[in-house]
Amino acid sequence: MVRQPSVAAQNREPLSRDRIIEAALHIVDGQGLGRLTMRRLGDALEVEAMAIYHHLPRGKEELLDGLVAHVAVHPAPTRAAGDWQAVLRRWAGDYRARLLTHAGVLPLVVTRRNPAALGGTAASLREVLRQAGLTEQAAADGAHALLGYVIGHAALEVRGSAAAEEAVDWDTRFTAGVDLVINGLSRR
Amino acid sequence: MVRQPSVAAQNREPLSRDRIIEAALHIVDGQGLGRLTMRRLGDALEVEAMAIYHHLPRGKEELLDGLVAHVAVHPAPTRAAGDWQAVLRRWAGDYRARLLTHAGVLPLVVTRRNPAALGGTAASLREVLRQAGLTEQAAADGAHALLGYVIGHAALEVRGSAAAEEAVDWDTRFTAGVDLVINGLSRR
DNA sequence: ACCTGAACACCGTTCAAGT
DNA sequence: ACCTGAACACCGTTCAAGT
Numbered sequence: 001m002v003r004q005p006s007v008a009a010q011n012r013e014p015l016s017r018d019r020i021i022e023a024a025l026h027i028v029d030g031q032g033l034g035r036l037t038m039r040r041l042g043d044a045l046e047v048e049a050m051a052i053y054h055h056l057p058r059g060k061e062e063l064l065d066g067l068v069a070h071v072a073v074h075p076a077p078t079r080a081a082g083d084w085q086a087v088l089r090r091w092a093g094d095y096r097a098r099l100l101t102h103a104g105v106l107p108l109v110v111t112r113r114n115p116a117a118l119g120g121t122a123a124s125l126r127e128v129l130r131q132a133g134l135t136e137q138a139a140a141d142g143a144h145a146l147l148g149y150v151i152g153h154a155a156l157e158v159r160g161s162a163a164a165e166e167a168v169d170w171d172t173r174f175t176a177g178v179d180l181v182i183n184g185l186s187r188r
Numbered sequence: 189m190v191r192q193p194s195v196a197a198q199n200r201e202p203l204s205r206d207r208i209i210e211a212a213l214h215i216v217d218g219q220g221l222g223r224l225t226m227r228r229l230g231d232a233l234e235v236e237a238m239a240i241y242h243h244l245p246r247g248k249e250e251l252l253d254g255l256v257a258h259v260a261v262h263p264a265p266t267r268a269a270g271d272w273q274a275v276l277r278r279w280a281g282d283y284r285a286r287l288l289t290h291a292g293v294l295p296l297v298v299t300r301r302n303p304a305a306l307g308g309t310a311a312s313l314r315e316v317l318r319q320a321g322l323t324e325q326a327a328a329d330g331a332h333a334l335l336g337y338v339i340g341h342a343a344l345e346v347r348g349s350a351a352a353e354e355a356v357d358w359d360t361r362f363t364a365g366v367d368l369v370i371n372g373l374s375r376r
Numbered sequence: 377a378c379c380t381g382a383a384c385a386c387c388g389t390t391c392a393a394g395t
Numbered sequence: 396a397c398c399t400g401a402a403c404a405c406c407g408t409t410c411a412a413g414t
Contacts, residue, residue, distance in 0.1 A: 118344065
């Protein structure tokens with residue numbers, strides 16, 4: 001006869017780093033960064049908060065790093081059809097959508113020291129520009145200009161800096177800025 | 189004979205909103221946002237933490253809003269000599285310096301709903317572009333493109349997204365991006 | 377190996393009380 | 396009006412203990 005598992009482990013897939021980070025992201029997206037606590041995260045995973053430390057020994061620090069990595073890691077520019085301008089335009093739109101979907105982690109993306117995350121994104125943008133014929137230096141500068149713009153604009157959108165301003169069409173405004181940067185890169 | 193003040197009030201100027209926010213900014217700049225607590229702030233002001241609530245009834249929320257306002261409020265573009273391009277270039281440099289000096293508040297600037305702070309900055313940039321002859325729409329888009337770039341790039345710098353990258357000259361890289369945006373605005 | 381329970385030091389905030 | 400002291404609910408994290 002099969003041994004009945006303890007109540008604590010009843011029919012639940014075991015905890016894992018990925019499952020923890022996904023649950024955390026779900027909390028942040030739904031309730032905001034301020035409500036992400038180890039205890040609440042434990043509840044969401046149907047586990048005591050302390051169990052999390054077994055999978056993330058560095059605790060909450062490691063959890064937040066994981067969120068940044070999950071959101072900011074480069075979805076490489078799709079090397080599909082179109083010239084490099086179209087490739088970058090498309091990447092910018094996708095990356096912005098990604099940031100806005102997980103707006104709660106934006107403050108972490110912005111200031112957590114996490115070289116790997118944004119570094120990879122910058123590198124792949126640089127590569128697109130290098131293949132487009134820009135010098136090494138111009139490609140590196142351009143990659144950061146575009147990445148900086150996308151992140152900064154997403155931040156402005158999230159804050160909704162309007163107020164006195166009439167209703168803003170953020171989509172077209174964002175696109176206008178992207179065109180500005182890309183056109184600038186085209187005629188160097 | 190002059191009455192001796194109580195120990196608690198000994199020769200100390202009374203608490204005030206401004207003094208509180210300055211002390212908080214000092215803590216954030218020196219030790220980071222994570223170490224800004226009401227109790228520590230009270231210590232720095234030589235007062236019990238609870239006294240702060242008398243001047244900031246909304247508590248820590250109001251304190252953080254105050255920090256954002258103090259750092260992000262528009263230092264209006266200096267209407268000095270030079271064409272509008274020079275004016276914007278100078279403003280961008282100053283604003284970046286301001287953000288980097290108070291890097292600890294960047295995550296707050298990025299995501300705290302605080303319309304007044306960045307709204308004023310965006311408005312004065314828009315005005316410069318409007319007077320330069322851009323259409324209302326182009327001026328509004330351009331103002332956000334520049335502001336977004338400056339904030340986003342400052343964020344990239346703070347994170348030090350390098351790592352695999354050779355030593356980066358952030359100053360020239362930042363300037364290159366500013367030129368990119370401003371040149372784009374010039375030849376619309 | 378994986379999780380729990382109790383404990384510790386520390387938060388933000390309230391409220392009645394002092395002056 | 397301005398500040399204090401005690402208290403409350405809630406943090407992140409440790410550590411020994413369970414299975």
